Amino acid sequence: MNRTIKKVAVLGSGVMGSRIACHFANIGVQVLLLDIAPKELLPAEEAKGLKLDNPAVKNRIVNASLQAAVAANPSPLYRKQDVSRIKTGNFDDNLKDIAGCDWTIEVVVERLDIKKGLFERVEQFRKPGTLITSNTSGIPIHMMTEGRSDDFRKHFCGTHFFNPPRYLKLLEIIPTPETDKSVVDFLMHYGDLYLGKTTVLAKDTPAFIANRVGVFAIMDVVQVMSELGLTVEEVDKLTGPVIGHAKSATFRTSDVVGLDTMINVANGLAQNLPNDEAKHVFQLPDFIKKMAENKWLGDKTAQGFYKKVKGAGGKSEIQALDLNTLEYKPSAKVKFATLEATKPIEKLADRFKVLAAGKDKAGDFYRKTFAGLFAYVSNRIPEITDSLYKIDDALRAGFGWDLGPFETWDALGVQKGLELAKAEGKTVAPWVEEMVAAGHTAFYKVSEAGVKQFYDIESKSYQAIPGMENFIILDNLRATGKVLWKNAGASVLDMGDGILNVEFHSKMNALGSDVIQGLLKGVELAEKDFRGLVVGNDAPNFSAGANLGLVYMFALDQEYDELNLMIAQFQQAMMRMRYSSIPVVGAPHGLALGGGCELNLHCDRVVAAAETYMGLVEFGVGLIPGGGGTKEMTLRTALKYEEGEPEYNLLRNAFMTVSTAKVSTSAHEAFDLGFLRRGDEVVVNSNRVLAQAKAAAIELAEDGYTQPLQKTNIKVQGKGALGMFLTGVHAMKEGRYISDHDVKIANKLAYIMCGGDLSSPTEVSEQYLLDLEREAFLSLTGERKTLERIQSILTTGKPLRN
The missing domain is CATH 3.40.50.720 (NAD(P)-binding Rossmann-like Domain)
Incomplete structure (x- = not known):
């Protein structure tokens, strides 16, 4: 049917x-x-x-x-x-x-x-x-x-x-x-x-897969916490990003979801699992019962494991619940030697051996919770599912874990996990021992063809994970020797079928000199021996923008020649991508801000995850988009003039998008803001983005892609529109909606988007606009108030209005 x-x-x-x-x-x-x-x-x-x-x-x-x-x-x-x-x-x-x-x-x-x-x-x-x-x-x-x-x-x-x-x-x-x-x-x-x-x-068993294992993990953490005498703040520090879980970790998540929800699921499991060897874990401790009686259910009742109160001077502060006294106290700073030891370790999978080897209370916590989790999930097969990968999929997708239980076990080492479980008195399912005895040392492996496989318990062999043929996982390509070039910030990988991929791996995928070098190398290699290029990655976010720390350092030292060179190189890299002889496809997801947005503006096509948050946000740090973003928004507006829409209105809309640092709340909204255009695609499942981007690059190549020419006929409006913008900005200032520094930035942005001090509408080139853009960006880095804004973002993560 x-x-x-x-x-x-x-x-x-x-x-x-x-x-x-x-x-x-x-x-x-x-x-x-x-x-x-x-x-x-x-x-x-x-x-x-x-x-x-x-x-x-x-x-x-x-x-x-x-x-x-x-x-x-x-x-x-x-x-x-x-x-x-x-x-x-x-x-x-x-x-x-x-x-x-x-x-x-x-x-x-x-x-x-x-x-x-x-x-x-x-x-x-x-x-x-x-x-x-x-x-x-x-x-x-x-x-x-x-x-x-x-x-x-x-x-x-x-x-x-x-x-x-x-x-x-x-x-x-x-x-x-x-x-x-x-x-x-x-x-x-x-x-x-x-x-x-x-x-x-999932099988029709109590709480199915994700809640069955996820709630077990939470309740087991609660038990271990009591056993070791840990605090709410300490547990949240131990169960957050350091192990690839959400920043809200255990108890902050409970407050958001509601303690009553966790209680209901835990009670349901305690009542409906008579044959579960760990059913005692689902029994609620006294402090949770007392919290429920007090209606301390979390955010919905304004207090749970945490409570926000007014401190000295009326400033809000977060207090944490002392589980021994059931009184709130100021949140304490948490520090463990084991956690300090993981700080230099960027790759999540490499941290688990260090965590489990810790000699302090944190190490005890990880050994106990890992042992409990590993034993539990091994014994849930075949009760809740026949295949171990489904448990990992469910926990990653439902609870936001970066690695599922069996993936975590692999990272620690299967044999090491068995030893931990035995040391803690936990019984692991016999099939794991049989797997190891047969010479299999991991739950997952990547085949020579780059396909991720899982250990199938019934056949006692490795099988391909169903549906993975629809995805491209860059780590799998890496494992099979598909990296053609790499530096500290980027890699160029062979995706097959004549398509290359440029992947970023700098912090927050910030676009610094290493990433620019990687983009240029990707284009160079693709033009020589391939037929297309995709720019995308498997990180949580596509890119948070250009390396703002480097801009701040050069500006603070007044190294304006270096800054000018850096901006020019960024612009040239964007234009090199746009005017290469092969199609370039952007594959954004998550944050694609500032330079990350500018990069996609210069691709031949964009295949974006539905959850893509695009925006030219430079105004918020006292700058204007300087990597071709201002030029591109001006160019795209000019192209719409040909469709007969009112020209000043179109230009004003584009100006407002950039000057208010608008960020799309989805890829669909990115079309409304002009960051995506007709021909670009939206993919609802982010796991499919790279595969779809590769298909788009192949389609463009097979349709006879030819190298485009730089535009020299971009219509700009000149003084007429500039006067309108300057008047509007002045009115905003008089109405106290913006500051003096906002006026300065907005006027420079208007100057570029109107084409400068031209007496009438004129056609200009892309390079003309890029030069105006670079000059404005450079001049703003010499402003004290801009440096203050950049410093605020770098030190506090919050924008400064000055």
């Missing part, structure tokens, strides 16, 4: 339902969002003389939920206007409308009787053959289909989204024994390709 999803019904508009609806709207699907009709009028409704059967009353709950979702920050929508794809209604009047939907998703309260009652009503209207799924985090999936028809059972399964659905990548697919295999295959594919999810096939 060739199944297409054009319209989805979401039943239940709470936090999860409304946001699932928004994410389907993000990808262009029409959504019918339904909820219950109110049983009572609000005073305001009574005052208006409304009745319960009034449409505004009947849809009050669903409309309020959707409005709250749209107003949320971060937004569940790629663009605010995408909400127009969502139509609201109520179960009384509109349940019949699911007959026109291809997929119905139930997201009501976590009670089996309510879900079953709703499904009984759904079956009256659902069109046979359409998908029907439940988003539940705990209720056994098979129990929901009791009393339903064969067609309903055949097309039913669990689809467990993680909150927030737009941002957390995990989607667990949980079939029942009666679910048709074609339905499971479709959902696995659709979740990956269209919803951008890491789709993981």
Whole structure:
């Protein structure tokens, strides 16, 4: 059956339902969002003389939920206007409308009787053959289909989204024994390709995969913490970025999610896992019970493991809960020798051996928690899944771990992990010992063809991870000798099929001289022996921009010749990419700011992850875009003149985008801001970006790509537009919206974008605009207030308004 999803019904508009609806709207699907009709009028409704059967009353709950979702920050929508794809209604009047939907998703309260009652009503209207799924985090999936028809059972399964659905990548697919295999295959594919999810096939066991292991890991940390006498701050320091987990670590995450949520899942697991060898870990300690009694549930009650209070002088400060006294105290600075030893180690996988070898309390903590985690996940196969890679996928995508449990075990060493477990009295599953005895020393390996493989327990051999053929993983290319050139900041890799890739690996992927050298080398090699170039990487962010520290150092020492040379080299590298004889494709994801945005502006095509945050943010540090960004925004605006749009309006919009340092909240919004243009692509699943960028480079090459010529006919507006901008900037200053230094920067930006002091509209060259841009950038580095702004960003990470 060739199944297409054009319209989805979401039943239940709470936090999860409304946001699932928004994410389907993000990808262009029409959504019918339904909820219950109110049983009572609000005073305001009574005052208006409304009745319960009034449409505004009947849809009050669903409309309020959707409005709250749209107003949320971060937004569940790629663009605010995408909400127009969502139509609201109520179960009384509109349940019949699911007959026109291809997929119905139930997201009501976590009670089996309510879900079953709703499904009984759904079956009256659902069109046979359409998908029907439940988003539940705990209720056994098979129990929901009791009393339903064969067609309903055949097309039913669990689809467990993680909150927030737009941002957390995990989607667990949980079939029942009666679910048709074609339905499971479709959902696995659709979740990956269209919803951008890491789709993981899970068994119908309590809490499925991610919550089962993730909540175990949290509760085990709590137990070890009590055993070693560690504080809340110490545990969060030990369980954060140093081991590849979120900065919010353990207890700050609990405060954000809500302690009640963790309690509910832990209690559910403690009650429903009679045969789990570690079920005692899910028993709540007394301090968590006491916190629940006190309603210290985290952010939703303004206090949990942490509390924000007003300190001396009215300044806010964060206090942490002392678990012994249950009193709050100022957060203490945490320092462990073991953590200090990992500071020089950039690569995450290389830290684990150092952490587990620590001689202090931190080392004790890691040995105990690693031992507990390794033993637990080994014993969950085949209970919750048959394949170990699914556990790693679920924890990375659902809990934001950079490395899953088995990947962490590999980093430490399988034999070392076994020794840790035994030393801590933990029992590892026999299959691990058998694997090692057979001479296999890792859970994963990369084949000679560059394909990542996992150890398959049933066949006792390594098998390719299904679906990986759709992704390009640069570490896999590296492992098979595909690096053609490298320096400290960049590498050039052979992606195959005549396409090269330039990868950054500087801090935050900042664009310094090493990265520029790598870009130029990539173009040079591609022009000589290949047919295309991709610029992309597997880091959390594409690039946070140019090396601001270097700019600050040169400016502080008044090394203006060096600065001028650096800016010129950056500009020349961008133009070299734009006017090479081979197609260059940018593959941004995450942050693509400043120089990272300018780089993509100069690519022949951009294939961006949906979660790409692009912006020319130099204004915030007292500068203007100096790597061709100002030139390119001026050029792109001039190209739109030919389409007949009002010229001054277009130029003003581009000027405002740059002068207010706007950053897109998604790749879709980057089109609205002019950073992406017609022909560029958006890929919902960030894991697919590099593969799609490679395909785009091949397409451009096979379409007969020819080297373009630099433009010499860019229409600029001259004094007429410049006067308009200067007047507008002055008015902003008089209204006290901007500072004197903002005026200076804005006037310089306007001068460039208008083409300088020209008496009338004139055609100029790209090089003319680049020279104006470089001159303005250089002059601003000599301003004390600009240096103060740069220093603030470098030292505090916060912009300074001066």
